[in-house]
Structure formats: C-alpha cells, structure tokens
Amino acid sequence: xxxxxxxxxxxxxxxxxxxxxxxxxxxxxxxxxxxxxxxxxxxxxxxxxxxxxxxxxxxxxxxxxxxxxxxxxxxxxxxxxxxxxxxxxxxxxxxxxxxxxxxxxxxxxxxxxxxxxxxxxxxxxxxxxxxxxxxxxxxxxxxxxxxxxxxxxxxxxxxxxxxxxxxxxxxxxxxxxxxxxxxxxxxxxxxxxxxxxxxxxxxxxxxxxxxxxxxxxxxxxxxxxxxxxxxxxxxxxxxxxxxxxxxxxxxxxxxxxxxxxxxxxxxxxxxxxxxxxxxxxxxxxxx
Amino acid sequence: xxxxxxxxxxxxxxxxxxxxxxxxxxxxxxxxxxxxxxxxxxxxxxxxxxxxxxxxxxxxxxxxxxxxxxxxxxxxxxxxxxxxxxxxxxxxxxxxxxxxxxxxxxxxxxxxxxxxxxxxxxxxxxxxxxxxxxxxxxxxxxxxxxxxxxxxxxxxxxxxxxxxxxxxxxxxxxxxxxxxxxxxxxxxxxxxxxxxxxxxxxxxxxxxxxxxxxxxxxxxxxxxxxxxxxxxxxxxxxxxxxxxxxxxxxxxxxxxxxxxxxxxxxxxxxxxxxxxxxxxxxxxxxxxxxxxxxxxxxxxxxxxxxxxxxxxxxxxxxxxxxxxxxxxxxxxxxxxxxxxxxxxxxxxxxxxxx
Numbered sequence: 001x002x003x004x005x006x007x008x009x010x011x012x013x014x015x016x017x018x019x020x021x022x023x024x025x026x027x028x029x030x031x032x033x034x035x036x037x038x039x040x041x042x043x044x045x046x047x048x049x050x051x052x053x054x055x056x057x058x059x060x061x062x063x064x065x066x067x068x069x070x071x072x073x074x075x076x077x078x079x080x081x082x083x084x085x086x087x088x089x090x091x092x093x094x095x096x097x098x099x100x101x102x103x104x105x106x107x108x109x110x111x112x113x114x115x116x117x118x119x120x121x122x123x124x125x126x127x128x129x130x131x132x133x134x135x136x137x138x139x140x141x142x143x144x145x146x147x148x149x150x151x152x153x154x155x156x157x158x159x160x161x162x163x164x165x166x167x168x169x170x171x172x173x174x175x176x177x178x179x180x181x182x183x184x185x186x187x188x189x190x191x192x193x194x195x196x197x198x199x200x201x202x203x204x205x206x207x208x209x210x211x212x213x214x215x216x217x218x219x220x221x222x223x224x225x226x227x228x229x230x231x232x233x234x235x236x237x238x239x240x241x242x243x244x245x246x247x248x249x250x251x252x253x254x255x256x257x258x259x260x261x262x263x264x265x266x267x268x269x270x271x272x273x274x275x276x277x278x279x280x281x282x283x284x285x286x287x
Numbered sequence: 288x289x290x291x292x293x294x295x296x297x298x299x300x301x302x303x304x305x306x307x308x309x310x311x312x313x314x315x316x317x318x319x320x321x322x323x324x325x326x327x328x329x330x331x332x333x334x335x336x337x338x339x340x341x342x343x344x345x346x347x348x349x350x351x352x353x354x355x356x357x358x359x360x361x362x363x364x365x366x367x368x369x370x371x372x373x374x375x376x377x378x379x380x381x382x383x384x385x386x387x388x389x390x391x392x393x394x395x396x397x398x399x400x401x402x403x404x405x406x407x408x409x410x411x412x413x414x415x416x417x418x419x420x421x422x423x424x425x426x427x428x429x430x431x432x433x434x435x436x437x438x439x440x441x442x443x444x445x446x447x448x449x450x451x452x453x454x455x456x457x458x459x460x461x462x463x464x465x466x467x468x469x470x471x472x473x474x475x476x477x478x479x480x481x482x483x484x485x486x487x488x489x490x491x492x493x494x495x496x497x498x499x500x501x502x503x504x505x506x507x508x509x510x511x512x513x514x515x516x517x518x519x520x521x522x523x524x525x526x527x528x529x530x531x532x533x534x535x536x537x538x539x540x541x542x543x544x545x546x547x548x549x550x551x552x553x554x555x556x557x558x559x560x561x562x563x564x565x566x567x568x569x570x571x572x573x574x575x576x577x578x579x580x581x582x583x584x585x586x587x588x589x590x591x592x593x594x595x596x597x598x599x600x601x602x603x604x605x606x607x608x609x610x611x612x613x614x615x616x617x618x619x620x621x622x623x624x625x626x627x628x629x630x631x632x633x634x635x636x637x638x639x640x641x
Contacts, residue, residue: 181367184338190359190388203375 034260052261065245084167117229148238174208295344317488328476364433370425372417385436423454492519514634526602545624562628565605584612
C-alpha cells in the first residue's frame, strides 16, 4: 500500500510554535544575547564570550545574595511545611466548620504581593505599627528598618503568614482523599496517633507534599515584591535576595551583560534544585 | 468464638441504622450478612468490631459482655471492600504489622508471615509495596494481615466487590479454605445472593436495618420464613403474586389454577401470596401454564433473562440457553406448582413439604 505524504500537516503545529516562540524562546534568547555580548547603545554589540558569567560567579556580591536566598528559602520551607501539615491535620474533616476554615485559609492567598508588603510594613513600624509598637512596649528592641535580625524576622513571618495556607490547602486535599477505612484498620490494629500519621497520612500525602514543597521552593527562591516593599533589601544589603539584587544590577546600574548572565545562572539554579528534588522524591514510584 | 448480639440497636441522630437485633453467630463458621446497600451490613459489622457503640443492647463474646471494651483490646480483624494496606510498607511488613504491635519475637513473626504468605500465594512479592501489586494481590495481602493476627472474630466487608470477575471467583473458592483451620468466627458481608450460596455456612438476611432471618445458608434459601426474606435472598428478584385459595386449589385468576399442598389446603380459604424463583419459571416444559407479554429479554452468558407481564404481574423468567424473544411478543411460560412458596396475609411462610 502506498503511503500518502502530506506536508501540510505541519501548518497545524504553527500556532503552538508561535506561542512558544513569543512566550518563552524569544525573551530567553534576548537574555542570552545580552549575556554573551557588550553593548554601548546604538544597537552595537561586541562579543564577550563567558566574561560576564565568570564575573558574576566570582563576585562576592552574588555569593552573598545567593547565600541569603538559600538561608531564606530553607527557613521558609522548614517553618511552612511542618506548620502547614499541622494546621491541615487539625482542620475538621466534615461539618459546617469546613468551609469557614477553608475560606480563612484561602484569604491570605488572595491578597496581592505588594499589598502584603505594604500591610506588614505598616503593621511592623516600631512607632505606629501594631506589631512594632507592642513588641517595643513589651521591652523588645525591635526595629526592622535598622536591625538586620528584626528585618529578617519580619520578612520570614510575613512570608509564613502569606503562604503557609498554600501548604495547608494542598495537604488538606491530600488528607481528605484518604478513605475512612484506613483509619478504621489502624484503629483495629491498635496503632498510635503517631503511627497513623507516620505510616498512613504522611505516605498518602507524599505527592501533594512534593508539589507543595516545589511550589514553595520556587516561589520563595524568586521572591521579590514583598521584601522590596517591606524593607527594600535593607538595612544595608541584609535582605537583598537574588531577584532584588538582579533588578538593582539590571535597572539600577544598567549593567545589562552581568544582569543577563546572572539571570541565566539564577534560572539554572532553580531548575537544577527542582529537578534533583523531584527526581529524589519520585525515585521509588518509578521502580 | 461465640458472638451474640442482645437487643442491639444503633441510632445516629434521628436516623435508625440498626433496629433492635438479636443474633447469635455460629462459632468457627462462615456467617454471611446478606442484604442490599444500606441494609445495615456495615453498621452491624462496625458494632461487632466495636468501632461503633450500640445505642442500646449488649454484645457478648464467649459468654462475656464486651460492649464497652475498645476495639484494639478485642481479638478482631477486618478486611474492607477497598484494598487497605500500609502504603509505605512492603507486603512482608504489612503482614507482620499486627504481630509487631503485639510484640512477638522476630523469628516467630518471620515464621508466621512466611506461613500465611505461602497460603495466600504472596511469597514471590513479599518485598514489594502495595502500589506495585494487582488488586487481587493487594486484597490477598489485606487478608493475610487479618489471618496472621489469629483473631477470634474476622470481619470481611464485601472484600471481593472491587475485584474483577475472574479473581473474585478464584478468591471466593479459596476463602472458606483459608479460614477453615483458623477456628475464627468469620462474618462476611455481601449484596449478592449467589455469593452467599457459594460460600455456604450460615446466612443472616438483612433488610432496612433488620435481621430478617438467620440460619443455614441453603435452608434459608429454600425455606425463607417470610416474603421479605425471600426477596432479599433472590437475584433476579423473586416473582410474587396474590392468589385466591379455595379448597385445595389456588387461583391466579379465573383461568389459571393448580392444586395446593396438603398443609395449605387445610388452612382457611382466602388470599395468599406466592413466591416463585425466576429459574422456576420457564419458557418451555410442563406444569402450570401462564401467558405473558415479553417486555425485556436479555442474555447473560448461558442464561436468558426475560421480563414478562403475566396476568398483571411483572415477573422474571431465567432459563438456560439462548432463547430469542421479540419485544411485545405473547408467549406461554410454565412452572411447577410444587416450587411455589406460599405466604399468609402477614407475609409469613406457610410450611409445605416439597
């Protein structure tokens, strides 16, 4: 039998190709373009090779920002994941309070980033803010615009307030999908509440938890708006996370080459960590 | 182990799940709870296990009242319709889990796990996780967990309902053998009359939260003591009709009549109900002849099932072989009048010798 060849079918793929091109490929290539060249305006470019990458990777400023970013993301994950699981476990599984709890949990997620930043900025002001004023009147020396520790605490607490709900909602969905019979079976076996959590709830939540951790990692690793509005990266550079630093280099100093190289390194770091984490978590499932 | 429910009832809120029930299970035997969905099978099992506290009444085990004793202190094991195993444990650890909780020495655990893995043909997959098993193997693992515990009371809540047809048949054959040596009293819930018949043992027919009848499976199938019990224990549904008894004849209508057994003949004239199982109403043969209009005809494997309107009653005929019928066709059907069950005006069985 003769096969008919019809190249016209390629046209059907065009919309997707165009979409991907405009959506991802062209913007990314612009960055790549700047990362390997030097420009002095007039649309004149000079080849620089890997100069910018070497410069960024050797710069202490980048190391510090990356270190701060790692520390911040680790703190966020260490607090938000266990807290999220704990809150999800203590939420009612049925009854009229379910919807109340869900709405309360969803509220912080609905507030725009810059509003959260502004809210916490005012809330934490040492002279007029409710939080700042109360802490100071209780005898704590708290001032997030001047002390690095206060600034860090405020940023972390703000993020926990804003995003723990996401972990809670995902875990809650995971918990609700466990059939009642599992709990009954464990009950008949005489399993302790800890054993029920460790051997039934946690394994059954594994997939949603993986997603939750990935989302929280990516989001917190790329955090920009909230600390920018709250502390502006200060005091000094103590809360200047990677993306804040990147914007400073790209738009503040207009060093497009190093900024582009830094963007690519930034992107690769996020990609690498996500890939390693996901592969490790899913290793058992693929066997 | 002897288990007895004394005046046990269960109400949750305004809803009554189990009406006052007295039931004494056959120790060391298969006790089947037969009823449709929502008839109270699972509630009754939860009461027996101690997962639910009865609203009234008492539960006795081996001559002791155990109503208030928590479930983990009773010698109970349960297997569910869904395949319930610890997701992060291997098959071995799953089977071993009740023994570990009981604090048995390691080599004894090992020996018992091996023994029951052999019995349930799980030995080649002892190191696998439940997710890596087929449905049948997952349910075998759950069964092994229940067996290894050596519990006096084993509750099986429709354990085969989620399995495909072939596996279900296979496991159904094996189940009574598995438990034969354990000495455990087994309670098995099912909604399928055929399954109850195949498993044998003793059956309690349930309807709307009441135990309708309890006894040896085959005898309560043959002699349901009420119309209700006959209805629960028949699939397709039992054919019923009202007859007029005059002297020693039963009249379905003016043109269809037959001679009734001596026991019924000696009872007062009047209206009685009859029950006739679908496989006793045949499209050919001898006996009482009735005419009917075919409404639905379907073929299930080697059986033909016809729904027919006979003298104003919707009846079902189930016959061997393939019979082809046209919709709306008028046909004759036959039944042996000796196969009829007679019920009085209170729907109680009139005992007749078959």
